[in-house]
Amino acid sequence: MTESHGARLTVDLDALAANWRILAAQAPGAECAAVIKADAYGCGIARAAPALWRAGCRTFFVAHLSEAQAARAAVPEAVIYVLNGFPPGSAAAYRAGGFRPVLGSRAEIAEWAQACRALGGALPAALHVDTGMNRLGLSVPEALDLAGDSPLGAPALLMSHLVSAEVAGDPLTARQVAEFARVRAAFPGMPASLANSSGTFLGPEARHQMVRPGYALYGGNPTPDRPNPMRPVVRLDAGILQLRAVSRGETAGYNARWTAPGPRRLATLSIGYADGYPRSATGQGVALVGGVRCPFAGTVSMDLIILDVTDAPEAALARGAPATLIGEGLDVDEVGRRAGTIGYEILTGLGKRFDRHYIGDEPETRGEPLSRVGEGQG
Numbered sequence: 001m002t003e004s005h006g007a008r009l010t011v012d013l014d015a016l017a018a019n020w021r022i023l024a025a026q027a028p029g030a031e032c033a034a035v036i037k038a039d040a041y042g043c044g045i046a047r048a049a050p051a052l053w054r055a056g057c058r059t060f061f062v063a064h065l066s067e068a069q070a071a072r073a074a075v076p077e078a079v080i081y082v083l084n085g086f087p088p089g090s091a092a093a094y095r096a097g098g099f100r101p102v103l104g105s106r107a108e109i110a111e112w113a114q115a116c117r118a119l120g121g122a123l124p125a126a127l128h129v130d131t132g133m134n135r136l137g138l139s140v141p142e143a144l145d146l147a148g149d150s151p152l153g154a155p156a157l158l159m160s161h162l163v164s165a166e167v168a169g170d171p172l173t174a175r176q177v178a179e180f181a182r183v184r185a186a187f188p189g190m191p192a193s194l195a196n197s198s199g200t201f202l203g204p205e206a207r208h209q210m211v212r213p214g215y216a217l218y219g220g221n222p223t224p225d226r227p228n229p230m231r232p233v234v235r236l237d238a239g240i241l242q243l244r245a246v247s248r249g250e251t252a253g254y255n256a257r258w259t260a261p262g263p264r265r266l267a268t269l270s271i272g273y274a275d276g277y278p279r280s281a282t283g284q285g286v287a288l289v290g291g292v293r294c295p296f297a298g299t300v301s302m303d304l305i306i307l308d309v310t311d312a313p314e315a316a317l318a319r320g321a322p323a324t325l326i327g328e329g330l331d332v333d334e335v336g337r338r339a340g341t342i343g344y345e346i347l348t349g350l351g352k353r354f355d356r357h358y359i360g361d362e363p364e365t366r367g368e369p370l371s372r373v374g375e376g377q378g
Ligand SMILES: *Cc1c(COP(=O)(O)O)cnc(C)c1O
Pocket: 035, 037, 083, 160, 161, 195, 196, 197, 198, 212, 213, 214, 215, 216
């Protein structure tokens, strides 16, 4: 199935662009930014960011300076915010890249203001206000205090982050929405942003001037209590290396944690936890073979997963034939649940060992004059 004998990760850039449009339509009147931290949630910033830019996205959020540099190379004209702020001594790098730090403490703000003065004048930055996460950001009183007298000049964006927007009806969300509105009122005319993927689906009071989805862009379900409105972006297939028959009572895998309940057919897949597929899926994981869900048999090992393919169609069982570990019918949310984690961790853990393929959004032809693109098509 694959060139390198390993697993194949396929990223659908058309689906990514379509998801951005779905989210933008969900937030009428607000700008739809894109969170592309952690290498665009494992999808690859170098291809994901330009696809989002072509869809119409103009503002991007990353976590680190190094990610901002990768984003700048991918989308040279974009506005790029760095969520983790600005490490001491890095102001010149921010200015060189045109990056905007998200500032979240008095000390950070003072340092940034001082660095800007040394560099010849104020540079745009966002102000992060904590409304319940207790992770990053000024407290509400600190922010209100700063509103009257800011060493920053006017921040380019006022933002906060929701704690449990994906949990329908969580009272904490309503409290955060109200707190953020209170802070926002102290910064008249300031563009503001509160909503992540799930927050984008809450309603107009959570949307302000900008929404900041990440996970939903990559196909994760922002509304876990309802059907997923997003298109799948990531597909993960691994090839069958060997097929074997076992009889009742035989065991499979490390520490013999699976015992054949009867005569079974097993397929060994070329993927393991070293690829980023969590070992914690042992005993719970499934893969699709010929459209049939087949359970894992035994422990997920470093480079291999054993699958009980007894119920799979014979035609789908051959050396080199693919099994799908993430894809249509087996979404990343379910994969996360089966591994005792969330889809976010599955995506961001996707390893570097895969053959990576991108489909849709062909940049080789997209930007070309029509006469060339249309050649041979009448
Ligand atoms: C990661 C992150 C987001 C995106 O969240 P999703 O749940 O992936 O949509 C938005 N804002 C901040 C501050 C973040 O850290």
